[in-house]
Amino acid sequence: MTMKRLFGTSILALLAAAFFTGLVLAQQPVPTPSDDQVNHIAHQLYCPVCENTPLDVCPTEACRQWRDLIRQQLAQGWTEDQIKQYFVQQYGVRVLAEPPQSGLNWLIYILPPLIILAGAFILFRALRTWTRPASASAAVGANESAAQDEYVARLEEELKKRK
């Protein structure tokens, strides 16, 4: 009986310890995000006020506020995607360094390689066209010189006959 009670008490104590340990762990704040963590996300964003300057290196007050906000959000446990989504929702899709691959944005990803391929194809065709007449004319030149040689040979032969 005593053993049973002791066993029961031990189990309860263990469960209580596990519960409170869990509570303490859950209450522990996320460590303060480092500058590198903040800048990793900031590098993927552009503030509309300072065009062409990534957020991580932008010196303006507006950008400093944005970086502080990213730090706060990271400290609250937000993921990178959640933070980027928040900025898109607040300031529009143009804040993203890389536009999302949807809608007309696909053109940004598809057009450059297509244009490069088309350019390479056109260049290839042009080079073939440029080189073909040259070789053809070289062939003609060779034939002409051969024909000329034949003519010279015949001329010499005729001259020999007359001597």
Next chain:
Amino acid sequence: MTGTTPNTARRAVPLWAQIIIWVSLLGLLVMVAIELNHSQQGQVARGDRIGNFTMPLFSGFELNGQGQFNLADYHGKVVMVNFWASWCKPCEQEAPDLEQAWQFYQGDGRVVFVGADYVDTEPEARAYLAKFGITFANGPDLGTRVSQLFRIKGVPETYFIDRQGILQYAQIGPFESVDEIKSIIDPLLK
């Protein structure tokens, strides 16, 4: 004399490929033209009809109990739209004058003030509003949609829309005094 004729006949590009290439090029040119046209339009000008827009308002800065500002709801009133940001130093210069002007017109009921917080963060925006004791309706310019509608170039900028929904005045830069604001609104109320 003998000779060979070089074979210069070229294979023609298929018709479908030509159509695709030309349509693509045309589409690209149209897109560039639209974008260029948009970027060169400049700000909205006096006499332009302002299209309807909606904007969420910060809690505590609602207008007539509404958490969203809808321009169409205020047809028949003079509407002042002020673009500002907490990081904008010239905005601080005009903030007390704007609030003073709002206090002057608030009871009249024929004038509506609304602040559009441009590219800002809410904690800083709220601190700014508290610092200058702003009480008129204010909200974030979500997705910079409203500022794009007015094609603003920076902050502060303030637009005055008459009772017919026509833009009558655009102030680029901060106001110097309350009287300056009144001198714009008063003629619109006559």
